[in-house]
Amino acid sequence: MKILIVDDDPLVRESLKLLLSKKEDMTVIGTSENGLIAINTMKEMKSSQVNSPDVVLMDIQMPEMDGIEATGLIKKEFPETRVMMLTTFKDEHSIRRSLLAGAEGYLIKSTEVSNMAVKIRALFTGTVVMDQKALEELTKPKTEVFGGLTPREQDIVRLVGEGFSNKEISKHLFISEGTVRNNLSVILEKMNLRDRTQLAILYLKK
Numbered sequence: 001m002k003i004l005i006v007d008d009d010p011l012v013r014e015s016l017k018l019l020l021s022k023k024e025d026m027t028v029i030g031t032s033e034n035g036l037i038a039i040n041t042m043k044e045m046k047s048s049q050v051n052s053p054d055v056v057l058m059d060i061q062m063p064e065m066d067g068i069e070a071t072g073l074i075k076k077e078f079p080e081t082r083v084m085m086l087t088t089f090k091d092e093h094s095i096r097r098s099l100l101a102g103a104e105g106y107l108i109k110s111t112e113v114s115n116m117a118v119k120i121r122a123l124f125t126g127t128v129v130m131d132q133k134a135l136e137e138l139t140k141p142k143t144e145v146f147g148g149l150t151p152r153e154q155d156i157v158r159l160v161g162e163g164f165s166n167k168e169i170s171k172h173l174f175i176s177e178g179t180v181r182n183n184l185s186v187i188l189e190k191m192n193l194r195d196r197t198q199l200a201i202l203y204l205k206k
Contacts, residue, residue, distance in 0.1 A: 001121070001124050002053045002055070003054070003056075004028075004053035004057070005020075005030075006035060006037075006038040006070065008033050008062040012059075013031040017031055035067055036065040039065075039070055042074065042077075042078055052081050054082065055084060055123060055124055056071075058085050059086060060098070069101070075101065082124060083103045085103050090133050095204075099204055099205050104128055106129070107134075108133055122163075127163060127197075128161075128201060130163060152183065153187050156183050157203055161200045
């Protein structure tokens, strides 16, 4: 897994690079001090026929171009690259703006590196990853968005939004995994969504 680290604090950049590079399945292919440099770096990689990073760890507040603006541009030009916001900001506004820009993950910088590595791997495999503190800002009643769903379907939506797997949902709701899958198919059809990632992002945005 190829990772690009974007942060205006050189200590953060180098510390993350050192710690993540120790993971056998992770390679830090570059660091950038702001969003503009990150985008230019990725464009240079593309023009040199070097593979783009699989995951970008993105700070929010940076000079020249902040992480949210950079995330939006990266997702337009490099849609296969997944973006994890890594920041000190825990306010709802920052979280929602990041998700609207296209970020698939949101972690607080105080996260332990071992746990961060687990979250990065989950993000890489297609899971929407949210810090627990960020979730607390977002997981409020959303009946106006999902009002057309049954109570059971709304429970499943909430658990998908909180990052639960089908197996975990089945245990939590005391139903079979097959029932979870069937309910998810119905939910996606009702909401006109392609997959559970879109469902989770919709839940977290609203």
